[in-house]
Amino acid sequence: MPETLPQPSAGGTPSVLVIGGGASGNAVTVLLRRAGLAVDLIEARPDWNAGTGSGITLQGNALRVLREIGVWEQVEASGYTFDSLGVTAPDGTVLFVGDVIKTGGEDLPATLGMQRPRLQQILSDAVRASGAGVRLGTTAETLEQDADGVSVRFSDGTSGRYDLVIAADGLNSATRAAIGITERPEPTGMAIWRMPAPRPEGVTRSDLAYGGPAFIAGYTPTSENTIYAYVVERGRDRASVRPESYADEMRRLADQYGGAWPEITQHITDPDKVNYTWFQRLLVEGSWHRGRVVLVGDAAHCCPPTLAQGAALSLEDASVLAELLTGDREWDDDLLQAYYERRVTRVRTVVEASLQIGQWQLDDVRDADVPGLINRTMDLLKELP
Template identity: 75%
Template sequence: MSKAHTVLVIGGGAAGNAVTVLLRRAGLTVDLVEAEDDWNATAGSGITLQGNALRVLRELGVWDRVKASGFGFGSVGITAPDGTVLHVARDLRTGGDDLPATVGMQRPQLQRILMDAVRAGGARVRLGTTAEILGQDADGVSIRFSDGSEGRYDLVIAADGLGSSARAAIGVADKPEPTGMAIWRVAAPRPTGVVRTDLAYGGPAYIAGYCPTSDTTLYAYVVEANRDRASIPPETYAEEMRRLASAYGGFWPEITAHIIDPAKVNYTWFDRLLVEGSWHRGRVVLIGDAAHCCPPTLAQGAALSLEDAWVLAQLLTSGEAWDDALFRAYYERRMARVRPVVEASVQIGQWQLDGVRDADVPGLMGRTMTMLRELP
């Protein structure tokens, strides 16, 4: 590269942290700003990381910590609502044969691992800080921070999530749209016999499932049709999730007994977003949930965001000019990968909403996951 580039990353989630680590490793000057004071260090219950996500985490140099902190497994069970196991399928190793098919882990633990990697890489981090795009030209972007200071960068990477203010600020009109489903999530102790994800279809919810996240923990979730959030007071979250989960057998009674604290239960709608045309405007480029999101029916949200960071960092450090051609190449490379995952994730949920009983869910999942074995 002809000169030392400066980069501002807006957002300290998985995508923002990953791209920061990779760019710092290449010697670029990187500032990261995160709106939350605690850097989201305690947010969320659990996360399912499939092989293509693990492949990027290995590239970041954090795989050993992820492996030690999470729970690896290689299959998924399909059960009846009463807990009877109907089928066990082997998961495809989308990250290659030298990585587990799947690792479940506590989401805050993954965030702490990525935070530590960002700090170790030497990026300047500013928490409790937002960034406003004042304007840009062919050479860079002018920024005003919420503390009143200003800065100028050769590139701004908007990794500020589903409700991205940077996306709106650069004139991208796409917004997330609800798919019609919602999910209840909670972290709980892991019953001894839970050694993989099990999914129950039917009963009072569309899906009731759980994923081990360590030797002692799991996260459990129940998927239903979305409801008006205003009609569900937060203090009733535990009661509502417990009511749905109590209809399921097998390990569920043991799990349900721990759904007590409403503050530890998370309720969110499923959304769909796929920004079309391009993921950049000038010297501002979108990654992660700011550019795309999908229901977790394929457990690919974080994986796709991590892949975005990996691909963008490869292009930015390739020695090529940071111009429209480079950012267009990023968009085209990622869209070919992201679109089928978003569409498949939405389709699986829609089949359930429509009550389609003969849908080829295994076939669609198999085709999509086979595609993800290829390098992004």
């Protein structure tokens, strides 16, 4: 028999703790609050990640969830939408421009770029407006499960009692480890330099240059006035990359690209605005829960951004889990396993495709069918999760 999770008493309201205030944690909080559940959200960073990140690319299936949450109009007004993707030579010569599959349906753009801090602000405002309890600068120190629920002791010395805990605390999730899930993220061998910059007048879509001194040099418009630029190379030993040299290192690579890059490169001057990150891989197998604690987003899976699907998959997790929790099924082991089974094939397809594209670049495979793999994967994502 499946383990039955604690149910609220007759007329009672289920209580949920969400650990982590990123995209998936914010999204699931809003959706559960809309259904009338009692939700507390805790976030380790006192600033709620308000200034974290340069830009983000959101495909249509991410936009579909943002519309479900009720923030699509704000996102659309804050970002930059486009339906095509350009491929250029390192010197800037445009080799190909193709339509991007609309994974969110024909009534949404194929792609939207926006400044990541702005997306975080929109989502965190939605959490506040939902009436959820929010505690910043707070972590869960211990989780103790029994037949009736989960007792949580927080880093500020207080404690709480919940029917369910949702771990949305990211790639290096402390909650994942605390509940005995041993999978950990692994580097893929690639790394990315990112930074925000003013938008050159002619940049109206993402363009990717393959080859040159790096695997990929690309940029994405994030508003009428801004872009984020990125350069992907083979991963280096972190000890060899000093934060004070970030701007010099990224500029050295970007200097060797043409087209819009000379205008972009002149803004790569402040090392504090440049981010250097290894690509990571993670896919938790078997189930994404242990008892009354369940993983969403990067805590359960992560892949290189070669398909720009990381945020979309995390938002889909939040949507599917909220749908199941607010339906008429009991909150039992079968329900949480159904969440995993509904998500894992779709997520695995994206993770494996993203890794394959990167591996082809690492192995210098010149005849790889990258467009075919991308199109097959995007066709799958057109279906509802």
